Amino acid sequence: MKKIALDMDDVIADYVGKAIKTYEEEFDTKVDKSLMDGKKVWQIIPEEHAKVVRSFPYRAGFFRDLAIKPGARETIEELQQKYEVFIVTAAMEFPGSFLDKYEWIKEYLPNFSWRNLVFCGHKHIIDADYLVDDHDKNLNTFTSGEPILFSAPHNTHLDCYRRFDNWQDLHDYFL
Amino acid sequence: MKKIALDMDDVIADYVGKAIKTYEEEFDTKVDKSLMDGKKVWQIIPEEHAKVVRSFPYRAGFFRDLAIKPGARETIEELQQKYEVFIVTAAMEFPGSFLDKYEWIKEYLPNFSWRNLVFCGHKHIIDADYLVDDHDKNLNTFTSGEPILFSAPHNTHLDCYRRFDNWQDLHDYFL
Structure with a gap:
């Protein structure tokens, strides 16, 4: 897979x-x-x-109640039928967020296994076929697979990666 | 590197x-x-x-005061001159250990950057040239580099990996 x-x-x-x-x-x-x-x-x-x-x-709790992006849960569940899906977040920068992020995933993606969750700093330690990320700094050092930009206000100027504007784009590409 | x-x-x-x-x-x-x-x-x-x-x-705090293995700190500091060193721990199994592990590293390896710390589940998401680990289950799915077994009582029967008995062995191999 x-x-x-x-x-x-x-x-x-x-x-x-x-x-x-x-x-x-x-x-x-x-x-x-x-x-x-x-x-x-x-x-x-x-x-x-x-x-x-x-x-x-x-701030304690800041990451605990973020809204989930439209289509994310349904698409992740579909992706898991065909791919090995990992969530890779640079949580190390904010150690106070560890449990908030862990609990957030349990709530919003209840079928997502802890085995596929990664808290890291540098993402060039990640071995995957695709990395979908909103930050240039993570994508430009990712060499094991295809880096894909997920649109966010701060990255509108970047044009060196395949770009997904939303979860529908992601769904169309992978599924 | x-x-x-x-x-x-x-x-x-x-x-x-x-x-x-x-x-x-x-x-x-x-x-x-x-x-x-x-x-x-x-x-x-x-x-x-x-x-x-x-x-x-x-248990809360169980990982916070483990002893550091003899030679680990000095060898890691030497390795960092020649390699990019990451600590990759399957912390996701024990979410209560996140902060203990993070604080432990700050105390015992004060020069180690959070950017090079990874909390994960499956380790086959790791892209590295070497993985040094005491568990067969982590080494046998690690395909991006050389898996190396670090001796622990529970792995004495394994003979399918290069083996380090201690940090002196690790030092001799890499340095």
């Missing part, structure tokens, strides 16, 4: 969506999403707010 | 040693180590004790 490695944040779970919502609520403001092309939230807001937004992933 | 993936328990950290010590203390008994060839601790003790010993890895 071919191996598909799926990134978690902004591929399966909607990290950017929660970051925007949390920022808007805490600062009683609105993010101008038209400015987000090629940028992260913290890069288009006042500097004094940016520090707070950059600290979100260090 | 070539990549070396090192298992954590019973390669870098002395899991079996703590399991024996904890069992002996709690049951006021002595393990007959001569019976351990090819076996785990719980396989050579009374059945009613085995259940407790098998629950050790689920």
